[in-house]
Amino acid sequence: MFLQIIQAPAGDADALRAASYRWADKLGSTSVGWLGCTGGVTEEGVFFTAERFESEQKMWVESGRPGRRRWFSELREGLTGEPVFTNCREVEVFAPDPTAIDKAGFVQIVQGRVRDSALMRTLMRSMEKELLLHRQDMLGSTLAFHPDDGYTHLLYFTSEDDVADAELREIPPRVKSVMDAVYELNVTMPSYHVLTSPWVHSRRETDR
Template sequence: MFIQIIQGKCTKQDELHALADSWREELSPGATGWLGGTYGFTDDDMFIGVVRFESREAAMANSNRPEQTAWAEKFAACMDGPLTFHDCEDVTLMMDGGSDNAGFVQVIRGKVSDPSAIKSLFADTTQLQAMRPEIIGATLAIEDDGTFTETVAFTDEAAAREGEKLQPPEEIKDMLDSMMSDATFYDLHHPWFESSTH
């Protein structure tokens, strides 16, 4: 899987959401290899989109379509400033990668010192599911320099906040503390989702 993270400041939220809807209706049928996306705004008007493709080649082929270029120009014009893009081919899924039924999504960006250790932690969810049933899936995308983007889907925000109060087992907590640094959390209170049906 290939994930592209799109981020930028946007105060025209209704307009941007409508543009995203128009992409799904008009352009997604021709986007070969597109799997879906998770989108939302933080309280301080930061837009975050986490878009999933089968491969980098599929994502690049989509970007090169003339109709995609025209749509991307309209999308960029909606933003208050420049967009940033992060491309990740190193993707790990937790519980099938999330759920379009999530009522709350948290996107975490930071640096990881040992990608293989955090990926193995991500893959074994038995303990996590027992402790945090409100987590219904996640994706972990790691860039070449160790920058990671974790996208966590929760049933709802109230359950997520309750779950945050639980301390993980000491060995897991120590591992996470040592592996992740400078993490920034982006709360998407009203996320929306798009998924491929073809």
């Protein structure tokens, strides 16, 4: 999987949401290699979308097609600043059922830089099953590494209320130990953002 992240100051959140749903409902099923996306506007007023593609090559092909270009022009009308693109070739999915993320009612975005991306992946994979057993509000997560050693970690949850309830429970000792080890890999303080009303889409083949 290849992930392209787009971030920009949001102007008209309703227009951005309409553009996201228009792509998913009308255009995504005839695209080249587009698999889905996670988007929304953070509480700080930043538009965020992580677009999933089968490969980088197919992303570039789709980006040059007239339909995608027209759609992106419409999207830009809802922004108040220049979008920043981050292309992620290394993507790891942690989810017993990847299709379940479409039901997410709350998404946390963690972004930072690490000194050892391979170790970060290994540590997270080692606690995946135990973490998901402990956090039944968590549907899964996607970890994408940037070309400059940065990363974006998307965590998908059932709802904001479920997250609040789950965070009151004590973390299993081994999970906490691994989480601490992952945090120590960061070379800068990670930033945390949330999408309280996320737009989560997957390609709908039936729309062809």
